[in-house]
Amino acid sequence: MAETRPSRGGLVVGAFFIVAGLAFLLERLDVWELEIRTLAPALLIALGFIVLLGGRSGEDRS
């Protein structure tokens, strides 16, 4: 029976959503304040990581 590899891209995306959810939750609870000038580059960095790790995950499979 064939075995299934964990999807690294999926793990990264899931982890990103968990971290983003926690960040937004803390903001809504007034623990800290998210500003668009810091939020936009942070999202860009996260997107870059997802693309990089997703790409590596694709190379691993090939």
Add this chain to the structure above:
Amino acid sequence: MSTTSPPASPLERVRSGRLVAGLLLVLFGIGWLLEVLDVIDFPWDVLFPIALILVGVAIVVASRSGARPGGLIAVGIVLTGVMVLGSAIDFPLGGGVGERLERPATVSELRDEYVLGIGQLTVDLTDMSVAALGADARTRVRVGVGQLVVIVPEDLPVLVFARATVGNVRVFEDEEGGFGAEREAGPGLDGRGPVLELVLSVGLGEVEVRRG
């Protein structure tokens, strides 16, 4: 070295996704129903990030079993977009929609916070006198998209901090527009005696403070 796990059955592959999607639908439905029935003010502000965390956990679980959580990723992207937009324009999720008038006459009637999602919120303080103020007081008023109007009696000393992420701010005769428009105004008296502090914000729209 790569880690492998037994292949997920088709049933297992859809189970986590359906579980989270179903859970979210039930949760949002209950919240909506309770609000419609005026039972509680459902805390949408914290529910959205919690939903995003749940989606993230489900994606991690699904990915570890080799499943493709495409639908969940789409839900996560939509939730993230809503949250980013909400934070960017200071949109109070679940603040409601429409036209609202608040007329507190005493400090005890004055709430710590007034919130409206979309629409026009007017806080009319003309019934509140200096005597009614008694001691220093503070209230915060937030509107996501729309207009926020605060009417202050001539003799009531107020300290105003007003901000519009995108839009226009007019505090008495002082006006500013554009991105991140902010205006402040002091009590305008000798600084003694009780002062009402007004912290006002609109994500997209207009803030107006006037004497009335």
